[in-house]
Structure formats: structure tokens, C-alpha cells
Amino acid sequence: MDTPKFLFKQNIFLTIASFIIVFVTSSFVFMQEESSAIVGVWKTGDGNAMVRIYKNGEKFQGKIVWLKEPNDPETGKPKVDKNHSDEALRTRPILGLVNIWGFNYKDKNIWEDGNIYDPKNGNTYSCTIKMLNPNTLEVRGYIGVSLIGRTDTWTKQVAK
Structure with a gap:
């Protein structure tokens, strides 16, 4: 050898x-x-809420951590999930509510297979999230197919 x-x-x-x-x-x-x-605090397109997105196990989810108007103008008390279809959940507070969940990272800055809950109308939608740049998300909620839905643009908030 x-x-x-x-x-x-x-x-x-x-x-x-x-x-x-x-x-x-x-x-x-x-x-x-x-x-x-995707992890961080994001302000919704209308500027009325901020959602903290974080990893939970292998999936990503987010909860409402700030509201522009945290109290219900009718009652003066903190806003509750009064539009939820399940009557038992109508007294849970909006602040701290997990409103997006189940997201898997696919590739090319896209998270899929998730859901988004809209406390304004009490409906849950299928959802995808696309990161356009490090400070901008396109959050698309839809029913059935992605073509039938609405896209909101969220902006990343810097910790102060």
C-alpha cells in the first residue's frame, strides 16, 4: 500500500x-x-393594536400586547372579547389575547398554516404571513383559498 x-x-x-x-x-x-x-412586536396596519409574535414549540404565535384604546368607551372598563361566537369567551380581555397561532416557517420569509382571530368581528381566518423586509409584514387572512381575503401591513416596533 x-x-x-x-x-x-x-x-x-x-x-x-x-x-x-x-x-x-x-x-x-x-x-x-x-x-x-418574525419574532418581535408588530403594530397592525390601522395602528390600533400591537401584537408580540413569539415561538411556541415548533410554531409561531402572537398575542395582543397593546391597544390604542384599551378601555371600552361604553363601559369604561378594559375591552373584552364581546363578539366571540362562544358566549363563554366573551368576557376574556382583549389585551393579552392570543390572536395568531399555528404558523410554520416555509421558506423565503413566508409563514403558513396559521390562523388569525379578529376580535372586532369574532371571526377566525386561515392566515399566511410574508416578511417584505425586516420591518414590514404582510398578514393575509382568508376563508378557504387565499384569493378570498384581506391583507394588512404590520410594522415592527423597536424596543424602547
């Missing part, structure tokens, strides 16, 4: 294996970082 050729082949093999390990590991870390780009 020719030892120098064997060592040369072994070194090439180890070098290639090292590159593959580094590539796979860095791709996985990059994908994790990219999928978490």
Missing part, C-alpha cells in the same frame, strides 16, 4: 467531510435565524 497516496486521499476525504458538516450546520442555523425573523 502506498502510504502517501492513502494519506492524501484521507486528507481530501476529511476536508470534504468538514466542508459538508460546516455547510449543513450553517444552513440549519441560518434557517433557524431566518424563521425567527
Whole structure:
């Protein structure tokens, strides 16, 4: 057996294996970082609420953390989910309410398979989220197919 050729082949093999390990590991870390780009506080398009998006297990969800008008003008008390179809849930507060859930990161800054709840009308919709840039989300709620729905643009809020 020719030892120098064997060592040369072994070194090439180890070098290639090292590159593959580094590539796979860095791709996985990059994908994790990219999928978490959605995490943070986002102001809704109308500016009336802010939603904190966070990872819950393998999925992403969000809850309402700020309301421009936190109290119900009729009662003067904190707003509750008075339009929910389930009467038992109509007294839960809007502030702190999980209103988006079940999102999976797909690729190319798109999160799918989620739902969004609109406390204004008490309806839940299928939803996709697309990150246009690090500070802008397109949140699309729809019924059945994505063509029948509405898109809202959310802006990222900077921690103060």
C-alpha cells in the first residue's frame, strides 16, 4: 500500500467531510435565524393594536400586547372579547389575547398554516404571513383559498 497516496486521499476525504458538516450546520442555523425573523412586536396596519409574535414549540404565535384604546368607551372598563361566537369567551380581555397561532416557517420569509382571530368581528381566518423586509409584514387572512381575503401591513416596533 502506498502510504502517501492513502494519506492524501484521507486528507481530501476529511476536508470534504468538514466542508459538508460546516455547510449543513450553517444552513440549519441560518434557517433557524431566518424563521425567527418574525419574532418581535408588530403594530397592525390601522395602528390600533400591537401584537408580540413569539415561538411556541415548533410554531409561531402572537398575542395582543397593546391597544390604542384599551378601555371600552361604553363601559369604561378594559375591552373584552364581546363578539366571540362562544358566549363563554366573551368576557376574556382583549389585551393579552392570543390572536395568531399555528404558523410554520416555509421558506423565503413566508409563514403558513396559521390562523388569525379578529376580535372586532369574532371571526377566525386561515392566515399566511410574508416578511417584505425586516420591518414590514404582510398578514393575509382568508376563508378557504387565499384569493378570498384581506391583507394588512404590520410594522415592527423597536424596543424602547
